[in-house]
Amino acid sequence: MKKITAIVFLFTFFAFGYQDPQQENIANFYNLKTNYEVKTTILSKNDPLPEVLKSLPKYVSGAAIPEQGEIYLFKDRTNSYPFGSLEQVYIHELSHIYIYRSLGFRVPRWFDEGVAMKLSKEWGFADEFYLALSLPKIALSDFNLSKLEKDFVGLEGASRNSYALSRAFVKDLFHSDSDLKSFIEEIKLNRSFEVAFAKRFNLTPDSAFKAWAKKLPWWGPILFLITSTNAIWLFVLFLFLIASFVTIHKRLKWKKKWEEEEDNNQNGYLQ
Known part of the structure; x- marks a missing residue:
């Protein structure tokens, strides 16, 4: 590990009030009265990995x-x-x-990841994007949930879809922080x-997921993407690139035509 870089970064990371407030916020969410010690290690790409x-x-x-x-x-x-x-x-x-x-024990990974994503950042465009990519697959x-959990450690695209699905499923199961906190209790x-x-939903998690997936309007997130500000700007950029390509193509044709006319004129002078 690049020790100097890591030490400076860790000092910045924890000394300026970052660690304690975040630990306190997460601890409060889980109704933990004590800020437990957490060992945090920051690794660079050339650092040897722990086993x-x-x-x-x-x-x-x-x-x-x-x-x-x-x-x-x-x-x-x-x-x-997803980060x-x-x-x-x-x-x-x-x-x-x-x-x-x-x-005191682990919960299913889809729930664990869905809650962690909810706490780490707001639902946004990227979530909608990867959810939109996932919905046709789960609808057809x-x-x-077993397949979803396997995809967490699969190819990067499949993993991203699993994070988006987990977050969306948790988001739709629990409509508020208080609802989610009460379920954890x-x-x-x-x-x-x-x-x-089972007591809360009168269903197994897998049955609830399948019912949720079937009711999803898989075209809904796609419509959201099409009408979002990001998508509009991407469309404008796409039109700009097409216009630029057409302009360059025309200029090249004109240049070629001018060169041919000049060659013809020069040949006429030489005759």
């Missing part, structure tokens, strides 16, 4: 080991979906640590995610 991280896909921006209270951040892999800044990755991984400490096939009381889920 526990060697099986991770190369595109992963962060990882948490909840049982040990450890977070690893890959500072050269941030700013791509943005290093700060967002940190909050995301911190959520994994604290939900484990709140419950027997897609389930129900998990704690029942000592089981599956039991708490």
Whole structure:
């Protein structure tokens, strides 16, 4: 590890009030009264990986080991979906640590990731984009939560779709922070995610997911994308590129025509 860079970054990361407020916010969300110690390590692309991280896909921006209270951040892999800044990755991984400490056991990954994404950043254009890419697939096939969880460690595109689906599913199951927090308390009381889920929704998680997927208007997010500001600007850029190409093509034709006319004129003078 580039120790000097890491030390300076860690000092900036924690000394200016970043770690404590975020830990406090996440701890409060999970009804934890104590700010547990969390070991955070920032890795560069040339740093040797700990054994526990060697099986991770190369595109992963962060990882948490909840049982040990450890977070690893890959500072050269941030700013791509589902994560943005290093700060967002940190909050995301911190959520994994604290939900484990709140419950004492791991929950299904789709729920864990969906909650962590909700806490780390607002729902936005990128979420809609990757959800739109996912919806035709789940609408036209027997897609389930088992497949979704396998895709978390699959190809990068499939992994991004899984994050978007997990976040959207959690977002639609729990319409407010208080609703989600009360469900987490129900998990704690029942000592089981599956039991708490069945009591709350009268369905298994997989049945709820399939019912949710079938009711989704898969064209809805696509319509959102088409009418969004980002899409409009992309369309304007596309039109500009086409116009530029046409203009350049015409100029080349004119130039060729002028050169041919000049050659003909010169040949006429020589006769």
